[in-house]
């Protein structure tokens with residue numbers, strides 16, 4: 001495959017780093033429920049969740065800069081409807097990857113709880129508001145379901161291209 005048909009090395013690296021960070025954030029928060037409330041393991045896993053989640057946000061900022069600063073390869077041939085669905089899914093993924101970490105931080109900040117990523121421990125100077133905290137947490141949790149759906153569809157589409165259509169689309173991102 002010609003190199004001009006691939007995403008830039010920055011876009012490719014950032015894509016897979018985001019995938020890794022999301023995976024760590026999700027595994028940490030899902031495993032957390034196996035440990036009793038108040039346990040050290042539970043606290044450590046929540047710290048891992050926050051660290052990985054905020055890494056997603058930092059990587060997405062770099063990714064948006066890389067996306068604006070480099071040329072994306074032209075879309076693979078396909079019906080306009082399929083191309084539209086792909087573009088929409090990518091847009092939803094961008095929105096979720098930026099929105100989810102912000103909602104997580106807001107849920108903690110409005111709840112008057114500390115934010116503890118990367119071994120840090122700080123509170124944001126927000127007026128405590130239980131209603132807003134609860135709302136941000138609810139939207140964050142519903143957003144998590146959307147993450148599962150959007151990533152599932154996106155990964156299934158990539159694998160469909162690779163194994164059924166055999167059009168080497170996956171290689172644009174590797």
Ligand code: HEM
Nearest residue numbers: 025026029050053054056097100101104105107141144147
């Ligand atoms: C892309 C990044 C993130 C993803 C995909 C994500 C995903 C999730 C998931 C799957 C849950 C569990 C939902 C449930 O139990 O139904 C959750 C809970 C939560 N997350 Fe995140 N999260 C991200 C980033 C963050 C960040 C950066 C913070 C805060 C700094 C955060 C704070 C929270 C909080 C406070 C909860 C509720 C925990 C509880 O009390 O049960 N999240 N998140």
Ligand code: HEM
Nearest residue numbers: 018019022067072090093094151155158159169170172173
């Ligand atoms: C957290 C998980 C994931 C997120 C957030 C994500 C996000 C994205 C986004 C936003 C794009 C569009 C690139 C752009 O134009 O900026 C993209 C492209 C792509 N992703 Fe993912 N992705 C994830 C997981 C995966 C997985 C698991 C696979 C493979 C099985 C995959 C394969 C691809 C491929 C092949 C492209 C290029 C599509 C094209 O050229 O039209 N992604 N991804």
